[in-house]
Amino acid sequence: DGGITQSPKYLFRKEGQNVTLSCEQNLNHDAMYWYRQDPGQGLRLIYYSQIVNDFQKGDIAEGYSVSREKKESFPLTVTSAQKNPTAFYLCASSRWDLNTEAFFGQGTRLTVV
């Protein structure tokens, strides 16, 4: 079945550590996105990528980094520079068309301990 897989589902990070969240899709979508969701809030865009080896900052990119070496994969690294990383992270993908919806993974809950 086609879809998006995020791993791990839960992740714990010590202060000062970098952690990487995985996102893989087999939908042959060009575009991939990372969102952050805090309690009671909507989704905020961290980074997005339209094609391999290219990505753009979203609204809250500070303290995060990404790579897009393969079409299927778009990992997100939460660096120690991110001051408040505890949140729910959602990865999505879509065709690069106006009229198509985004498909989402099941999310990763990151907690700083």
Add this chain to the structure above:
Amino acid sequence: AQTVTQSQPEMSVQEAETVTLSCTYDTSESDYYLFWYKQPPSRQMILVIRQEAYKQQNATENRFSVNFQKAAKSFSLKISDSQLGDAAMYFCAYRSADSNYQLIWGAGTKLIIKP
């Protein structure tokens, strides 16, 4: 820049009744798409329904329908015959070519279904 506003943080409805969730947006564009997504307790985002701005006819998907009023920039979601499984957060989203195809999200409405 485009914005999306969901003015109802929480709504409740009796099972089997009808509920309407509000969404308004601000844009100067004429070509765009609107979406309603559902996020159940599992937190997986699921597309409920979408509407093309150039279409005057309101989209429907089984028990879900929209009331799209382009001039008023309003895009409400009506859920008929509410079921316990409809309990979730509902997000309205806007997508346009001018925003580089980005999805602009509302803050969400929590829908509670009373048995």
